Amino acid sequence: MLTVDEIKVSYGEQVILDHFSLIVADREILAVHGPSGCGKSTLLGAIAGFVPISHGRILLDGTDLTTMPTHRRQIAMVFQDDQLFPHRSVVDNVAFAAQMAGMARRERRAMASELLETVGLGGFDQRSVNELSGGEAKRVALARALAASPRVLLLDEPLSGLDPELHGRLSTEIVGIVAAAGIAAIWVTHDRAEARTVADHIIEMD
């Protein structure tokens, strides 16, 4: 269970999040809905730990994450613009977390290959990430996040910019994968219909 307790984030004078709180249970998808610029991405950054907070706490199953650096939090994220590593192949993007954990090259590539199959990108291993379509890149980003075996998955507009057909298919896929992995997820979107389809609960931000 992830608890965000009264956190505050400001950039200079501008307050982005003012004493904001939420709770997500395991196996649950919480949708955060609101217009663009309302601080949804900032919220995810604060939970992941790369946006500094000036007040409040973030707890995961009772452990205080507030001052813990990002790489120890076991919180993975699918960035809105994917943030795939442009100098690495598809498979080495997905295998990144395993590499950080010290897994040998052959094993982690096999593991990543399998995950690529799961997201429907079997055979994409050696492709350059710069040649992927929007939907393919999104699925690589998802596989890369899942490969970290996170305890919480953060999804920042994971379906934005996709065509309607892909939009529907991928949203179902993601929901299935999150359920199978048995983790908590926060799904940020500006699309109310999307929020209703995928989430167990919805939080409105403005």
Next chain:
Amino acid sequence: MRQRRDPNRLPPAFVAALGVVPVALVVVFYLFPLTALIGRALGPGGLRGLGDTASSLLTPQMGRVVWFTAWQAAISTVATLIVGLAPAYVIARYRFVGRQFLLAALTAVFVLPTVVMGAAFIAVMPGPLERSVWAILGAHIVFNLAVVVRLVGATWQHLDPRLESAAATLGAGPLRVLWHITLPILRPALAAAAAIIWLFTFTSFGVVRVLGGPGRTTLEVEIWRRATQLGDISAAALLSLAQLAVLIALVAWSLRTQRRSQVSLSLLPQRPQRRPRTGTERAAVYTIAAATAAVVLTPLATMALRSLRSPDGFSLAAWTNLGSSEIRPGIRLGIDPWSAIGSSLQSALWATVLAVVIGGLAALAIDTAGARGRILDAGLMLPLATSAVTIGFGMLIAFARPPIDWRAQWWLIPIGHALVAVPFVVRTTLGVLASVDPRLRAAAATLGAGPIRAWREVVVPFLWRPLVISAGLAAAISLGEFGATSFLSRRGTETLPIIIERLLSRTGTVLQAQAFALATILAVLTTATVAAVDALIASREDPVDAHRR
């Protein structure tokens, strides 16, 4: 409540470790020599002993030096802008056969050693004008055309031609469109180009050492003459200091005005070049392109040809006796050309390694150290505002007394060259580092990479490209470096530019042919270095660029 400390930041000790070598270089080989120079300038022999030094400086002859330095820089700048406007337009707007070649030729000429350009103008100018104001202005124009074509051309590519069409529909003829619409929009780029060209020509040393003479002396050459020919160190130091103050003030002023005048133009996407449509258009484009190529390449081609001339006509002598230090019975160089080539290559190798390692470390430190990084950034840019002559002169003064009498050390020259090159390495590398999205590091962190690991995995891999580019640049700078080397050069280890200038300073067809042969070799070496780097870069895709697409 205060912002909590970012738990993802790189450990301060790590950032400090990156910066320590660059800081040491700047302190020992730049700030300390500069302090020594200031000490000499303001000390008993200099400003404080007002009588002697001041009276030796406040002479009509010094007035003529200052006046010449200023007006030749002004005329060179204006003339380069005027001459460069047409090729800048043609290259920015049109696609034509030879466009890439013309652009490459202009750029190659820009990185040519100053001494080579001087030699080329001695070769191409008719006898009485060989060493004249006209030769100096010509060399400055050809040298700096690339600045106009690149800077002004870049803005021109972003300028929507429909603006000009709109003006035309309102009754403006082509010239009035140019005057009322195009030039005002190009003004920031023109000003930036003018500032750079003025800076280069005001501190012109190599070209003026070769082509100048009594009455055609810039401040830089006067500093060198007083320090090394007349032994008047204090007066030379005072002149250096005065020039440095003027340059720093002007660079600061031009940076500020540039920042203020940056208009929203950069937001327009770059427009692709098109083929000339009508016959007239085609004729104009090709005439301008051909004329530009001729202006740029004729001096160099003439120089290569004249290396084959002897008093008795055609001769390969200049190329066949490269191994001998005796150019003509009785005239010895002190070093044979092959050894000079060896010295040049050795200096260039070490200077490149030093510049790339130190510049790369510095760029990483600046990129990661926040406010303190900006101090290092400014510190490393100082050698750029300081002329190479001042750098070499400062080192000569500072390292003259035991226990740090380093004047005879072979590594002093590569370090001097590296100091000149480091600012370019830092600029090139920082530009790339700044374009790496910080969220890539955040992404790596969410996948379990600690701060140092994340930095190594997603920032460092982007370095090879700017470092290769700057290695080429550093090698080219070192190969042609003449200002600092003039002070640090020792008998027996002279580099090519020193030898070439020495040969050209004497008269006689044989000596000149020898100089032209060596200048041709130096030109080829420099161009080949830059071309090799270009080829290497082109053969591998840039991850940052690919990403942006």
